[in-house]
Amino acid sequence: DIQMTQSPSSVSASVGDRVTITCRASQGLKTWLAWYQQKPGKGPKLLIYATSNLQKGVPSRFSGSGYGTDFTLTISSLQPEDSATYYCQQAIDFPRTFGQGTTVEIK
Amino acid sequence: EVQLLESGGGLIQPGGSLRLSCAASGFSLSADHMSWVRQAPGKGLEWISIIYSGGGTQYADSVKGRFTISKDNSKSMLFLQMNSLRAEDTAVYYCARGILTYFFDDWGQGTSVTVSS
Numbered sequence: 001d002i003q004m005t006q007s008p009s010s011v012s013a014s015v016g017d018r019v020t021i022t023c024r025a026s027q028g029l030k031t032w033l034a035w036y037q038q039k040p041g042k043g044p045k046l047l048i049y050a051t052s053n054l055q056k057g058v059p060s061r062f063s064g065s066g067y068g069t070d071f072t073l074t075i076s077s078l079q080p081e082d083s084a085t086y087y088c089q090q091a092i093d094f095p096r097t098f099g100q101g102t103t104v105e106i107k
Numbered sequence: 108e109v110q111l112l113e114s115g116g117g118l119i120q121p122g123g124s125l126r127l128s129c130a131a132s133g134f135s136l137s138a139d140h141m142s143w144v145r146q147a148p149g150k151g152l153e154w155i156s157i158i159y160s161g162g163g164t165q166y167a168d169s170v171k172g173r174f175t176i177s178k179d180n181s182k183s184m185l186f187l188q189m190n191s192l193r194a195e196d197t198a199v200y201y202c203a204r205g206i207l208t209y210f211f212d213d214w215g216q217g218t219s220v221t222v223s224s
Contacts, residue, residue: 032209034209034210034211036152036211038152041216042216043111043201043203043214043215043216043217044152044201044211044214045214046210046211046212046213049209049210050209050210055212087151087152089152089210089211091209091210094157094165095154095165095167095168096142096154097154098151098152098153098154099151100151101151101152
């Protein structure tokens with residue numbers, strides 16, 4: 001199985017800050033990577049697919065980049081509603097696997 | 108608008124069986140691919156099964172031989188039959204829709220399964 005490792009595990013930042021989350025895969029993914037946002041008690045929400053494509057309705061302050069084994073999710077200007085846990089997911093092979101999650105907290 | 112509504116969770120003894128359902132609306136099950144993804148308490152997400160639009164299936168090793176995914180296109184219902192349940196199957200179970208097989212475009216709110224004596 002492909003292992004997905006996210007860092008950091010948690011981050012605390014102020015409104016307006018730039019936040020970067022990284023995801024590293026144990027094997028090359030090309031661009032077959034997605035990012036999800038999950039708030040407490042809710043199902044995850046797809047933010048970005050195929051590394052850098054913004055899902056419809058997702059604010060443009062979210063962006064993704066990377067290729068192969070190293071990927072990044074960036075929130076350009078953190079908003080209060082961005083407080084959540086973020087997961088990366090590889091889509092090149094089964095079983096589909098997710099990172100362990102990064103919790104973003106607003107200071 | 109796409110909506111997914113899971114049901115059927117509950118408390119079950121080890122070795123028991125449970126059938127989860129997911130009611131889908133706003134799209135056709137015959138056109139898209141559906142997965143079950145679970146989340147143990149305080150843990151991350153684990154994909155466990157997919158049923159393709161054409162009916163083919165795949166499973167994670169952790170549930171292979173114990174769980175069966177199925178669907179009724181005419182009733183827009185997705186199912187997960189879970190047998191020989193173990194304590195480690197305790198989780199919130201989500202159904203998720205994928206327009207392609209790669210990503211999970213839409214998710215339900217989840218149904219909780221607790222396996223305990």
